[in-house]
Amino acid sequence: MNTTSNFYQGDSPALQYIGSWGASLWDNRDMYQMQLHLLLASLFPIYIGAHAALRRPASALQPKKEPSTDGDDDEIDLEPAIEGLRPSDAIMFPVLASITLGGLYLLIKWLNDPSLLNKIMTWYFSTLGVFGVGKLAGDSLHVMSSFIFPSVWSDGKQLYRVEPEFQIQVTGESSRNQPHRTITEKKNPLPSFFSSISFGEATNTKLWSTRALLKNHWIFRGYLHGLLNTKLRVTFHDVAGLALGLVAIIAYNTSGKAWWLTNLMGFGFCYGAFQIMSPTTFWTGSLVLMGLFIYDIVMVFYTPMMVTVATTLDVPIKLVFPGPKHGGMLGLGDVVLPGIMMALALRFDLYLHYARKHLQHEQKQKALYIEATGLWGERFWTSSSKEKNVADAARFPKTYFKASVVGYVVGMLTTLVVLNYFKHAQPALLYLVPGVLISLWGTAWVRGEMELMWGYTEDGSLDDGEGSEELTKEEVEKKAEERESRRSKEHANHVFLFSLSDPKHDLPKAKLVDGEKEE
Template identity: 30%
Template sequence: MVDQDLLVSYVALFTLAVIPIYFGAHQSLKPSKVEAMQAKDAYMFPVMGSIVLFSLYLAFKFLSKEWINFLMSGYFMVLGIGAVSAALEPFISKIVPYKWSQKKTKKEVKFTLPFYGEVKLSYVDIIGGFFGLVIGAWYITTKNWVANNIFGECFSLVSISLIQLGNFKVAAILLVGLFFYDIFWVFGTDVMVTVAKSFDAPIKVVYPRATGFSLLGLGDIVIPGIFIALMLRFDQHLAKKRGGKNQKLYFNIVFASYVVGLVTTILVLHVFKAGQPALLYIVPCVLGSVILTAVLKGDVKELLAYKDEDLIAKKEVKAEKAE
């Protein structure tokens, strides 16, 4: 039997995970200038992640936790301000004067930063940055869990909307690599759990309960999220190629599969009362569901041949014509 306090924390973490994935995936349908990840990047991602993770573990083991968290909190606060601004941009653009949000007429402020150069900020960026600054000040002065979660949600949403995996093959390499990465660092060592508990920065979403906090790392949201976003774009590609309405078949299936994987993680966590590598349960669910669906629908060749660049290029041409 799960007590009410613990149940609420589980539901809260579940909700905090699925919201940025759903909205970030739909935001990813807009044209992006970000270059798609290459296969070599996907192969190296778990390696670089391991180096960073173990470096943090050593730093917490031999250096002052207070100073490390002070420096990293400041660093993530700056990043968080930008993430909040980017996450709010679609909403702010709808309420400010029309010409402020249009490419040809939007108002900009230009200034020069030492060691960086000229910076251009639109009025929409400045308004979003103001909200980000308020939340950043709230977080850095109080370390309030709500402020932490706002940053975490914005980080996740913006990352999912911007990071392009490029194609299914790259996505599969990344997911399988991180599947083993997560298992090794959680079950093979105490590194992942130690860093997660020691690192006082918005790299996780948390929810308070009587005996402390329940937490979920942003990687368990963002990594599956960018794959789910890829499948939504694949759905759009199929709809355009076949001249039909976008049924979001692959998106709905992989999104539901993520839910199953996340719920499984929570159930195993509750039963064994020990930290779990969420990707151990999530990756087989999301990757397996897509492969099975493609086999049943006869879309395997189409899935393997799909490239984000083709869809993005068409969107950019359409956007240019609209302007």
């Protein structure tokens, strides 16, 4: 070390500073690695959750439903149930959070030993965690299968489309105006050079069957007389994800609450929250964040409640990171609350994308919406393609979302710098809220879209119903009564029923391939 110091003394001041800074960075490398881990772990659920929460914007046309042959299968509502926030929530959120935090703080002080409280809350959150982790695991399996069995892929010259009905791969346009396609010699459903591997007929059949198992949906029916009557579409990924979620929760409660299992549960909670919660409007979300901004400052700096509860309760309501000096942690609220605004920003980007398509092409009606979620594999395998394909639905400008990510990263880095400087727990929302809100509203101001952003809402008022079936209130109620009557007759002789069945399918429609009609 003395030799190094003498070396620095003989150099210029700039080199001395760089050398001392590098030595300090090396000496504290464990701390910086932990903080980098914290930053990436906070961005991970926001990024994937925001993309999973994409849905048809009001600026796009609702695709027409294909007639179903499975009874009332087509009446299954696939739109997620979204809990929209209201301006009053800007007051209620901090108030309810304060009451909850204060109650937990007093309970901890009264009990002296929080082990019983920890057990109760752990099992409560574990029950919820089965579904949160299950949803995350199921969607992750879907993404992985899209890399193995994409619906389209490209070699840079041609675009190949997989036709599972006929167990072939074809090239050529898939539009109605150009139905002629060319059958390739590829016999398996795999992409890229894997498609050229000459497997045996039995292996190819198994590959197509595996693809069908992963891609097709089933119908889940649940009936309990007087209590439950439901019907849902599920996939293999949903069932496998739920099983993995159950395994993860059991492992969490039997393995000493490993930090990575705690974080897995946290990811599941955040991922699910982004898909069921929306600020509805940017100004409502901004009010809610500002209210919680003040709440976080008061609870961390002016009361011992936040730090006491966070460090005493060993429950999966935070992200934990191993490292020097007891490691680090980040509350899930510091991920979810800014994250729902960032997810709203991504949906706003999608709304602007379809609105611009409508204006640029001067169409009489809105552009037809194409599902933009779950296309990670198709995007990867068609990155070199110049032909239009289904993966293009996920390739849209994400200006506001990227701006919010930059604001979140700046806010998180500021939190870590201040934390290292003052050596005291910091309210992350103190830095994250300004970072996210300034980046979003600042971007709108620079682009001259303040009025558009202010008027954007997800309460349904922007959807004029173009291209969709308009129903009166009486017609909606009548249809609901007819559906309920039909379901009651379906379960007339049942007291208890849970089933998982393959829906009925029509025979493949005739297609034109190489100019010849194939049935």
